[in-house]
Amino acid sequence: MNCLEHDSKSCWDVYSSAEDLAAMDELANRYVSFLTECKTERETIAYVRERLLKAGFVESVDHAFTADACFKSFKGKTIFIARKGKRPLSEGFRLLGAHADTPRLDLKQRPIYEDCNVSQAKTHYYGGIRKHQWMARPLALHGVVAKTDGSVVDIVIGEKPEDPVFTIPDLLPHLASKQMDLKLSEAFEGEKLNIIMGHAPAPEEIEAKKTGAKTCVKNRVLTLLNERYGIHETDLYSAEIQAVPAGPARFVGLDGSMIGGFGHDDRLCVFSGFEALLTAEQPEHTQIVLFWDKEEIGSEGSTGARSKFFEYCLQDLIDAWEPKARLSRVLDASKAVSADVNAALDPDYQDVHEKMNACLLGHGPTFNKFTGHRGKVGASDADFGYVAWIRGVMDKAGVPWQMAELGKVDLGGGGTVAKFLAVYGMDIIDFGPPVLSMHSPFELCSKADLYASVKAYKAFLES
Template identity: 70%
Template sequence: MSKTQDTSESDASFAIEAKSCWETYASPEDRAAMRDLAGRYIDFLSTCKTERETVHFVRKALTDAGFTECADGDFAGDAVFRVLKGKTVFVARQGRKPLREGFRLVGAHGDTPRIDLKQHPLYQDCGVAQLKTHYYGGIRKHQWLARPLALHGVVAKKDGTVVPVTIGEDAADPVFAIPDLLPHLAYRQVEQKLADAFEAEKLNILIGHSPADPPAAPETAEGAEPAPKDAAKNGKDAIKTKVLALLHAKYGIGEADLYSAELQAVPAGPARFVGLDEALVGGYGQDDRACVFTALTALLTAPQPEHTQIVLFWDKEEIGSEGSTGAKSRFFEYCLDDLIEAWDPGARKSRVLAAGKALSADVHAPIDPDHQDLHEKLNSSTLGFGPVFCKFTGHRGKVGANDAHPEYVAWLRNLLDEAGVPWQMAELGRVDLGGGGTVAKFLAVYGMDVIDFGPSVLSMHSPFELTSVADIYAAMLAYKAFLSS
């Protein structure tokens, strides 16, 4: 049992007993399954570093599993999905019971904190070419300095073609970097507050250093004045010119095409096992692709459901779920309208929504061994003790929170205890010392029951986040039990 689960009623103490996933899943069969899932998860993290790449992975997995992709219009078939703008996915599998009797919904987000390029990014100064950036989501800026970065994304051209870009992941590729200030010149910086010491406008990425070869000088008549030197000849923009020439040679794009580009700087290199025992996974983007991967795996391995299963992977959660691909959009509603028309004509949408049960599948922060004072230990989660229920998020006086109802919490406790899946109950840090938000409140507006639930992540929002192999395995089984309930 997890540290927040009850003992059986026959136990006179009725105390909470702590038990880790490693104790629960101790058999050779469980350990082999755990290891296999972790290996596939590492491959997923290494491949999917943007929301578009994540959706591409999801689309292929669903298609291979027999799901039918349906664009705007009817949902034909009993296992369907729809993709919005390459960034958000709605997936549904029909249950034995009619849709009006409710559904089981798991919603996660595929976007992660990162560094985006500005629309006019490229410039040359001090003997190098650099890219201007604007960070996305809640990053700690100093963590992105002096480390290898890769560029991922797309460039949309005026003729309608969209060019995918990935530089820095192949062993033969160059990488990029944001330089850091040397300690010999950082005396003033180290005395500043962290928020002031690292300026967002100075997160500029090095992309080039050598100048373009000057063009051959045209022959002039004897005694004639030589032609004036242009920028490429005198070196003023020769490095920038070479960068543009290399981009054009490889991708067929020019500087103006960067206006309609979506390019992201992300940590270069694959995810890895961490620790001598390889019991941890380290890699970029585990908030919240840990939940995308485990929810997708759970869906594809779950049996035929009693209730309709819905899995949603949203974009833009890290900046408040805004925009057409975020959880604040009407995409979910529009898909549900089409689903009702196809699977349960005549059902009232309000009834379908109110009968639904949902998990906001998002990661949680476990107690940090080096910063235990920021956590209230009695209400903190521990790495390796299973996925975490967070009854409310928000900040200070629960502002901006979905506060799950106790009846729903009790139902979920029973569900996972019956399934033998360890779980925890915690909140995010000590009161008034932090806070956060998820998509839960955007689902709660429909009247459905919803709670935040996902695996723990150390070093959250950093370029190299850490999860427990055991927690990833338990989260997948928990989502599977929920979708099958």
């Protein structure tokens, strides 16, 4: 290649030593365990909190940050982590933000019913899913139930080998001729994504059914939930229960070079960013890592990036570490990365990408200068000088990187948390590893990209 031209580098070439390959495998094994255990945002934040405490970080109490390495979680769904740098906060911080939520199916508040001798649970899908991908596959239920006595019950069913699983039945091809003539967006209805919960009535209710009772199977399902968790149907009104793919994340391919599982978007970046934070040296600038909820539905609510949680935590940090600093000055002096995955060039669907501006699996984390859709609507467009600066950081660290857009101009588009931080004036860019089958129940990433992403985020946090 002409030395004046640019071409991205393969992570497999850059990290080809025996030492790097062994470290890559060790990291990938830990990520597979993380992805298997953490299928909801609550489980993810609980994992992060536990590891922070073991690493010596101090949890904030009454809005006070009393240590040089500290954190504050909020409603079990978002978390703010900070490590003091050598320089004062007024000279800015390095912030890495990612989101812990992922597209899935949520149980409705009154979900359980019975029809055709089958009990089912009604759902409302969360985020951008392709509905047909969630049918005729094993599902597990994860969530929490709050009772009026103040207690909270954790629910996980479908992950242990001895557990039953759940599923959404699909229409057999023999009877689907009309459905197959419809557009894909019309063929599968959200109101028909109903999960099979049970089929057999309780033995004592078989006689009741003979006398005309209509909900014996539903009652059996409620009885089993009560026996296992001590809950009643009315408790489901104050529950957050998600249907997620059952079973562990797995290595994919004869060479085990890829990782398949539910939730790479965006737990791949949560894991990579968190690993980078825990292994980074004492920084020049304060390091802040934020994991949010609700990104997949527009970063709404009190736990999303649109909320004031980050701003409130930062003000508390300033009060503790540099009381005379102004919030606006600290924000203006800071640099940030929106750690979010990008769509890898799919070998079977290359036509939806503009290949000169698409990312390849195995070529490292991907910069996305702007997001948005069709004319950059809703975009956060990174400053060109900042792009040059962060390119230099990666090159100095020897980390392979690439730059891409999310699909062709009139086809692609998406949004991240970047624009909600850009409003403060800080420099920010989207930066994360490529993924195949994004937003599906079984996404794919390269373990080489995982390894490179940890090194990239570490280089940024230490910059």
